Amino acid sequence: MYGDDGFTIFDLQLWAEGLGISAWVFITSSILGLLFGVLIGLIRYYRISVLGKILMLISEFLKNSPVLVQLFLVYFGIPALLMIDLSPVEAAIITLSGNTAAFIAVIVISSIDAIDKKQLEAARSFAMSEWQILKLIIYPQSLAFAMPMLVGLAINQLQVTSLVSVIGVVDLTRVGDIVNLRTFEPFIVWPVIGATYFVLAKMIGIAGSKLENRFNRYKRVTNI
Amino acid sequence: MPDLSAMLEHLPAFWGGFLVTAEISVLSIIGSFIVGLIVALMRVSEAKAARLFALCYVDVFRNIPFLVLIFFAYYGLPEVGVYIDAFWTGCLALSIAVGAYVTETLRAGIVNIDKGIIEVAKSFGFGRIKLYTKIILPIAITSSIRPLGSVFINLILTTSILSAITLGELTSASKIIASTTFRPFEVYVFLVIFYGALTFALSALIATWHKHLNRYNEV
């Protein structure tokens, strides 16, 4: 195979596998990032302990440094420090989850802050518990507020997944690299890979705007 | 135990990489601003073809990973007879990719200008060019300094991806230090902190500059 010119049916299979890995890394790290991000945001919002401040400081550094460097830190640095083994995919998911969580935490805090404080006072005056307030008042409104930012973040994080190819994860970009080096057809390979990401991004965008419409239903003004 | 002080003796190597990062950042900021400005003008132009082109450009480059673009440029340009080294390939790719974000930022600045002000200028007989150079662009650019700053800070962080095409910038230099010292943890922690500090410092500078340039809005 190696050195062969021209594309084969196996390239299509390789593309599909790369697509699967990219999707897996994206979905896993998005879900984990969402969970940890919300947790960090809530810990900070309720000022539970000094932990919140420390987590936010780490978040700031994760938001403001290159994801590639964070990948190197997790893939090369942490195993060297702790004397453990991490597979490229594990390192990729850990890094991207942490990075996503950092952005989510900030979105969570700003979305809660966007809610009119008087509503919360009103709710407390009706003797609602903090949990009820969070579930019934903060959650639905802040989610509607956060949706556009979350969709934007998702599209961005999809692109960020391409970086995991650098530590050896055989994702879509890595597949492109492999096929490109074998066929020397950059004008076919990279546009195909680029178009795949483009279509995925558009799908996320469309799904996102559908969700947005659902969450924003309560904002619609109706004539009485 | 992690020991960041072990990094001190490697500062010259970091510094060498940082200089390349700085150089490529400055050139690409200028390049992406020029690209973004031109496309933004197309984006708001009256010619439908120009608007369509600008829209497609923004849509494509905001939805494709930079790594894919840089591989395409690095392997594709020689195929079409353009032989430039990794440094200039990086500058070109960054200018075009980040130009898409500059376009959207400037477009927002332009469409947010009070329409009345543009009418006033027209009523005084300003032609298109004077209208843009004296009224629209000065207002659009000064009001966009902060968002443009975020775009450019992102550009600086994105230069790290150029390490994938063996460009000797800060991240590449650090990779070499990590492999020679066998201290990858310290090297990359140092690097995260360094990039983070750089970002904070630049954000603060940009915020001050934004405030200074927009002082005319203060009542």
Added chain:
Amino acid sequence: MIEIKDLHKNFDDLEVLKGVDLTIRPAEVISILGGSGSGKSTMLRCINGLEEISSGSVVVDGLDVTKKDELKAVRKKCATVFQQFDLYPHLKVIENITLAPVQVLGVSKTDATNKARALLESVGLGDKADVYPAQLSGGQKQRVGICRALAVGPDYILLDEVTSSLDPEMTAEVLEILKNLANDGMTMISVTHEIEFAREISNRIVFLDQGKILCDLPTADFFSADGGMADPRIAKFLSKMGTGS
């Protein structure tokens, strides 16, 4: 002289001006009255080509506003003062006034600045030359707006609801300046729905209703019982505005 003949203006299906004929001679001060939606602002905007006319003609001193090269000359002759002041926010007061003379008319910066200072002095804003518009009150902004219009040495001044955004006190300061201008023989066309303002500055009043001129009379005749007031639509408008006399 401004000659408007059979002017029509449509916005899509909506016909805003339905054949307006009007001639404005030098040194006249004309107020165009009418309710909202009467088309009065649109008519004013047709004079300097801010709205493209649908049919008919607008000719200013022999220059046709529908011709692109002549429109630029028309715009040099007519200066507009706007309801929302619309000062350039990024330029200091003095630069707001000198921008058009320097950039459009090619006046030297020194000459333009000297003239601008004299104009600011004449409206009592000599000390505000170097502040930004955001730091001025509404009345001060509008006085700068008038200076900006005068700075280009116009033959005609178009006033588009210039006092509508001002409180009575500020209206008085602006009115005073405009009255002085009228006395100096400046030709002015003012669109307004403030009757007192119209009565004070103009020597002729044109009443526009649903895109047509309902009456065109000297100011004194317009307000007399057997003049404009004789028309029930005008009487209704005046009483609604609370100034019918």
